[in-house]
Amino acid sequence: MDFLILFLLYVILVLLTILLVCLYSGRKQSWPSRTIDWFAQVLSHVIPSQVHGAAQRVLHRLFHTRHCLFVVLHLALEVLVYGEYTWEVFGYCQELEFGLPLLLLPYLLLTVNMAFFVLCSKTDPGAITKSNQALFLRAYAYDGVMFERGAKCVACSTRKPARSKHCGVCRACVHRFDHHCIWVNNCIGAFNTKYFLVYLLTLGAMATTIAAVTAAFLIQVVTLSNLMLGYYTDDQGQERQVDAFVVIQHLFLTFPRMVFMLGFVIVFAAILSLYFCFGLYLLLINQTSYEWFKSRRFKSGAYTNIYSRGVWGNVMEIAKPLRIPEPKRR
Ligand SMILES: [Zn+2]
Ligand SMILES: [Zn+2]
Structure with a gap:
């Protein structure tokens, strides 16, 4: 039943790709992203630097810009x-x-x-701006482990409310940040x-x-x-x-x-x-x-x-x- 094996392999491959894309786009330190980074490092020794640089720019545009x-x-x-x-x-x-x-x-x-x-x-998933940050700072208590009081976002130069996280794709800190979803092209946050x-x-x-x-x-x-x-x-x-x-x-x-x-x-x-x-x-x-x-x-x-x-x-x-x-x- 060769055709069945091929068909199943194809479906698994397509869905694995979708899963990798979902995971890679959501968290920079996830195991798929580390695996891809590792492969990219290995490839960088094999392929010419111009091609590697171009591929990196394409990947960056693909997963880190809207x-x-x-x-x-x-x-x-x-x-x-x-x-x-x-x-x-x-x-x-x-x-x-x-x-x-x-x-x-x-x-x-x-x-x-x-x-x-x-x-x-x-x-709007809950983008934190200078005008609304005071409200978000009062929304949740700091747990002192995952969210430290007084932490600042370097990119936005604002104080980070508890449960917020900076999204590199949306270029904003997001209130009650869940993840950035490439399929809806937006962050998933409080709202x-x-x-x-x-x-x-x-x-x-x-x-x-x-x-x-x-x-x-x-x-x-x-x-x-x-x-x-x-x-x-x-x-x-x-x-x-x-x-x-x-x-x-x-x-x-x-x-x-x-x-x-x-x-x-x-x-x-x-x-x-x-x-x-x-x-x-x-x-x-x-x-x-x-x-x-x-x-x-x-x-x-x-x-x-x-x-x-x-x-x-x-x-x-x-x-x-x-x-x-x-x-x-x-
Ligand atoms: Zn930020
Ligand atoms: Zn985002």
């Missing part, structure tokens, strides 16, 4: 998946009399997802974490419903054609009963785009669901991704999360974050 490349990539992937869903799955499922509300559900989820994508990328969670939830739901409808259609095809009851002749000329691998190969050859898309959305749905669960866990314990990853570096007992206010209080802190008062009119 641009729309990943947003376009993300939209292109959605267009491809929804194109295939509309072009093939939707029509075939209608012929097999699948319920229309079920078939329309992915479009509804897409509409909600797009709305929250825009909210996520256009909402857009709630939108980000709904965005993740709907993205995962989109992948799950498309995977479920496509899988249900393919199962129907196999059932109605009695494919599993058939026989085939193997390479040695022996007649064998059709097994699951032969069925998958048959489906892949009959509906190549659909099976490819199904493999892609299944892995994507699994990754997004896990990521959403992680986001939900952080919401319930009142910790940001940045704090969670940084807390792993402290010895056990050296760091305690002092910001939890109970489950309800933690949920409300994200749902109704600290509001910046409007400037007074004269």
